[in-house]
Amino acid sequence: MIRRIIQINEEKCNGCGLCAKACHESAIGMIDGKARLLRDDYCDGLGDCLPACPTGAIQFVEREAIAYDEAAVLENKKKQLSDSKDSCLGQWPVQIKLAPVKAPYYENASLLIAADCSAYAYGNFHQDFMENKVTLIGCPKLDAVNYSEKLTEILKNNAVKEVTVARMEVPCCGGIERAVLTALQNSGKNIPWKVVTISIKGRILDKKSGE
Secondary structure, three states, rough: OOEEEEOOOOOOOOOHHHHHHHOOOOOOEEOOEEEEEEOHOOOOOOOOOHHOOOOOOOEEEEOOOOOHHHOOOOOHHHHHHHHOOOOOOOOOOEEOOOOOOOOOOOOOOOEEEEEHHHHHHOOOHHHHHOOOEEEEOOOOHHOEEEEHHHHHHHHHHHOOOEEEEEOOHHHHHHHHHHHHHHHHHHHHOOOEEEEEEOOOOOOOOEEEEOO
């Protein structure tokens, strides 16, 4: 079948590995210091890897390729999870209401703000979402607080370089997304952000981003 899929220019690739980390489907791997598309059927064609590449080595092409195989991707994730025993948690505390508004670990950090339930629904949450990020978690329904004020102070008082929101598909999780987007606006800074919505079955349903 002809479909949209990524293409990697090895001459432009500097071997940084950021695209491989950004690919939730593990379609990209590092071989001999270069990024390679490992399997066509692991590439969903959504392109999370494109903005992660600092050299512009990745682009979309339309070509003959095997269809995206979600079942194979999930099976591979399960295998990765069973093989991995290391936690990617890099700081403490993690609850938004307990987190300090200023700390050294925020400086130049990629910040993950996650709904409590997301780590339970998504099997490979540590490796796919938390790795190399400062993680804050909360549930606006259970905490019954507006996180936006504290998150605004965190963004104002620290040099956070990007923000990722991991939320569930359920309506109550909209509260954490709204709080983060409000905080980003009120911080007065142009910080790149991304929102990833996860289903109760552990599938990524939607991704959106902005600055």
